[in-house]
Amino acid sequence: MTCSSFGKCGSCVLWQMPYDEQLEMKKEKLKEMFSEFNIPEIEVISGPDEHFRARAEFRVWHEDDKSYYAMRKRKEDGRGVIPIEECKIVDRAIYEVMNPLLREIEKNENLRFKLYEIDFLSNSKGELIVTLIYHKKVDESIAKDIKKLKEKFPQIDFIVRKKGRKFVFDKNYLIEELDIDGKVYKYKIIENTFSQPNREINKKMISWALKNSKELKGDLVELYCGNGNFTIPLSENFKKVIATEINKESIEAATFNAEMNKRDNITFLAMSAAEFSDLKKENSPLLSSYDLKNVLIDPPRAGLDSKSREFVNEFDNIIYISCNPETLKRDLETLANGRKIKAFAFFDQFPYTNHMECGVVLEREN
Ligand SMILES: C[S@@+](CC[C@H](N)C(=O)[O-])C[C@H]1O[C@@H](n2cnc3c(N)ncnc32)[C@H](O)[C@@H]1O
Structure with a gap:
């Protein structure tokens, strides 16, 4: 890789x-x-x-009118995070949507302002839960902006979080199907609970x-x-x-x-x-x-x-x-x-x- x-x-x-x-x-x-x-x-x-992680969390880095995903720096480079352009270890469905999603968020100041972290959870069908975590007051009015995002990314259910509050558009779980030794098992995986990565x-x-x-x-x-x-x-x-x-x-x-x-x-x-x-x-x-x-x-x-x-x-x-x-x-x-x-x-x-x-x-x- x-x-x-x-x-x-x-x-x-x-x-x-x-x-x-x-x-x-x-x-x-x-x-x-x-x-x-x-x-x-x-x-x-x-x-x-490569493309093996079914879930991933990224900090968001804002600079002028651009936003980037960010990861913590290497130990030898000191503390803090650095912007990254791609992450190859995440599931292909996450990889393909990461940058197009951020480009859309960049266009909307309400979605972009004080967006602190974006978390992804995927299933084997390519469906996703994306959690947007803010460091600002968020209320129901964000629903109209999320609706616009959903039109572009129908495979995604969005969750918006800020301290103590959570808004779910439209559901907070995925159904995963795992083929184990030729038999298919189905699992409901709820956002923000443990699932094997x-x-x-x-x-x-x-x-x-x-x-x-x-x-x-x-x-x-x-x-x-x-x-x-x-x-x-x-x-x-x-x-x-x-x-x-x-x-x-x-x-x-x-x-x-x-x-x-x-x-x-x-x-x-x-x-x-x-x-x-x-x-x-x-x-x-x-x-x-x-x-x-x-x-x-x-x-x-x-x-x-x-x-x-x-x-x-x-x-x-x-x-x-x-x-x-x-x-x-x-x-x-x-x-x-x-x-x-x-x-x-x-x-x-x-x-x-x-x-x-x-x-x-x-x-x-x-
Ligand atoms: C490594 S995960 C394994 C979960 C599950 N076996 C799987 O394969 O998805 C560990 C689990 O332990 C739970 N857990 C953490 N502390 C615990 C405790 N003190 N008693 C019972 N469960 C706990 C977590 O909520 C998490 O679901």
Whole structure:
């Protein structure tokens, strides 16, 4: 991949390294990081090396009568942001609309004035949610300007935000369709809730989790389930699933998604992982009908808090999806104790950056 922003933009720090070398370098890094554990060969799961990000956020830079997208500067160039002309890592539908959209916004002072940030969310059909974030008072009168934008960009639903206020034109979600191993799953993805950034890698992560949970007996507990991204396909491998997540809107989407995909063996609960851990301690009747042997976790970068780690440690089989090898390593110090690491995958969600996503399968040793 080449990009005119390479060497200026602080996002793609590995811009000088060919993609294959990035994969090899990251695999070696992980091997070294996890050398104290008895891990099997790391499975490297890669995807396209351009137009892979289904969502992206850009600051907006205004200069005279021109506006630019802006990204944070490279560390070595100091603090602040720099204007960019393109971003090649974003989904093609986002890439193609970015500059034409900004040219239209430039023509309308009401839309342009104090526009601070533009966020994009796309689906595989090329439909988009674009969120315009302002540092000024915004009221309903912006509707007529957005209507003009929508005439030019019918594939976009717009959201206008300013501190504490939000205007939606016409909806705040997309329906995504993912083909996983020949079967299509549908997901409602709500703006400003978590969704996996890299669509192709996400499909491969779900397929990997499906493969690694096929032989498991009993029910499944899932923590940090988001909109049911893993829950819905994996529910086909289990009799019953109970899945939890802290974000209420994500749980609403997950419940909708279970219905849309005709899955009736899942219970979703909106609560934190720590609160859910307490249910087990309190012998809550909510859990009494579940055979609690298997757990899938996909926490944020901070990994597991101590309460949740203790809870997860009670399960025989653990599938851990992690976007932060540092906290994964910390959590494995506990979880790999008395368990065999059956599989270790590196999913390249974030090409051209040093970020690494991993999947680990653990099984209790007798
Ligand atoms: C990395 S995302 C994974 C979501 C989902 N598994 C997916 O694949 O889209 C982590 C999720 O954890 C949720 N979360 C963050 N802190 C949490 C907590 N303390 N308890 C439960 N869920 C939490 C976030 O809202 C987010 O949806």
